[in-house]
Amino acid sequence: MSNTSVERGGKSPGRVASLSNEQLDLKRLFAMLLAGKWWIATCVGIGVLLAIAYLFITPYVYTADALLKIEGGGKSPLSSLVGQGLDGLSGGSDAALSEIPIITSRSVLGQSVDDLNLTINVSPQLLPVIGEAFNDPQKTINVSKFDLPENLENRSFELSVVSPNTYRLAQTDGSEILTGTVGKTATGKTPAGNEVSLLVSSISADVGSSFSLSKRSWLSAVNNLKGRLAVVELGNGSGILQLSMTGRDKSYVPKLLNSVAKNYVQQNIEARSKDAEKSLDFLDSQLPKLKQKVNAAESRLADYKENNQPVDLSSESQALLQRASNLERRKSELKLEIAQLTEQYTSEYPAVKADRRQLNQISEQSLALQKKINKLPSNEKELLSYQRDVKVNTDLYTSLLNKAQELRVVKAGTIGNVRIVDPAVVPLGPTSPRPKVVVFALTFLGLLVGLGIVVLRAFLKSGVNDPAELETHTGYSVYAVIPFSNWMAKESRKRAGRQDQPEPILARDHGDDVVVEALRSLRTSLHFAQLESGSNVVLMTGPAPGVGKSFLSLNLGYLLADADRRILIVDADMRRGHLHDVFSKSDRGYGLSELLVDQAGTEDVRRNVKGTNLDVITSGQIPPNPSELLMKNKFSKLVDGWRAEYDLVIIDAPPVLAVTDASIISGSIDKIITFMVLHAGEHPMPEIDEAIARFTRQGGDIAGLILNRYKAEQATASYGHGHYQYAYSSDKS
Known part of the structure; x- marks a missing residue:
């Protein structure tokens, strides 16, 4: 190739050194997303x-909740006698938290299991995975009793509806156990001789509907219920407990939760009633003794007044009497409280220890007060002592009588220290x-x-899309950027496998495609390349198969022929050439291989595209030695003859990295213009470098590059630059 062509292929000044160092900007990101x-x-x-x-x-899961208020539980029934000293001992948060284990206890939950027959499990037989979507919750069957031996627990049985009022129970293998009528207990035996009893209270399902029936142990049902129940205190020290439960039946879940709450409240009432009964028995045993003390104190006071002259207590003595009476009364109350508590708890119980601490404090106060009383005159001191005994014993006796009356009310079982603030209601919607x-x-x-x-x-796609990067990196000009043709891709897919339909020629069959305009631009660039090199032979090759060089050769040739020039296209790819598909997919016919081995003449292998100045010589039959055929002098002589006969000869050669045919052709023909065709986005830069290096090492000279099948959005997404291409057709309106 002439030096002029080499200068045209010189490096483009002012280009960025490498786009691999570009920062990701918003435009590139947007284009990347648009491309994908x-x-x-x-x-x-x-x-x-x-x-x-x-x-x-x-399936949908529903959650119901209820609120309970704990009214300071955990106190002894006699604790109100003691005054305010113990108020902080067992109220609020401690009371609420201590009730949580009771709510989740077997005694409370077990009662709900018994009330609602939770040991019996009845569920409709559904298809796997998708069956729940077609389940009708209105179709149910209620089983009130299902008795069977323990060895059959957790085993599934089939319960089917025979008629609106009759049913059939069978094992899963179909063996019938019994048939029964709604509302009547039915009995039967399994094939193994185990007796089974069943009571169905109602049926709300179509005839033929089947249900899975099983029974689990009572403890298993309690543990299952415990796992579904959550109890937490709302706020620290509020004494308000929230009970929540989940399940698939939004009507049944609140019913179950209300059963638990009701049973807990009833258990609380019964427990307080029993405590009241024990305390009442204790009071009944103490009241007679205390009555005797009252009578004895009154007698001693009366005797003193009768045997001694009346004495009026001073205001100071009356104040000491009041304080001494209060302290003695509280001491007596604490002693009663401790005595009652020690009947149920050990001496290490917190309430017992607290009472004893308070008793010690009051005793110390009493000793200090007694020292003041000892300083009074003897007659006042003696009278004060008798009056104090009467007042203390009388007040204590009266208080115990009132407490006994209160305990009789509690014992009647009508009140407790727990109340339901908010019962559970049907939830409005599912929680999940x-x-x-x-x-x-x-x-x-x-x-x-x-x-x-x-x-x-x-980021994983390493193929080059940007023409500017190609020019900067390789030093060769990009003569044309040919966009990807959607129309051509659709037509090729449509005609794939159909031997009766040849491949289309885009420039002929869809001339207003934007790709054709790009090919016209290539035609113009080729014209100037010819002027510079003085050659009318063009070689099309590429790094690898599938770059579209045959497509370019054919359509470029058609456009050149359309400009009243005689064009010849030679398919020199005698291994995988397919330019014959434009004429016939089923017959390769005679072509270049037959021409090189003298099996045919030029007129025998030359085919004309009807109505044009475009002739095509296809590759012919596949020979065993394509490279050797191209190395013969005959090929170069044929090209010299075609050069004289045609305005332009386009040779479609095999890829450079696959075989050496392109290099052989370039070395055997003088003044040949070689274009390296690249598939946009498919070739990494090292592959392009290797293709160019291998071609030039073997004596070839590249005029420039052609970037084929270019997609603007992909190029911008990968490299941040695009190639400007517009459709500009005539206004048909």
């Missing part, structure tokens, strides 16, 4: 479909799954996955 819009849309669509499928097959949350979450997840795929594909 179908990936994103597909992933979002899959996310929406998964959300719909999840909502379709997942929440349709809006599920759809949003999976849609957002699909969006993230789609974005991740797009970004990952963009």
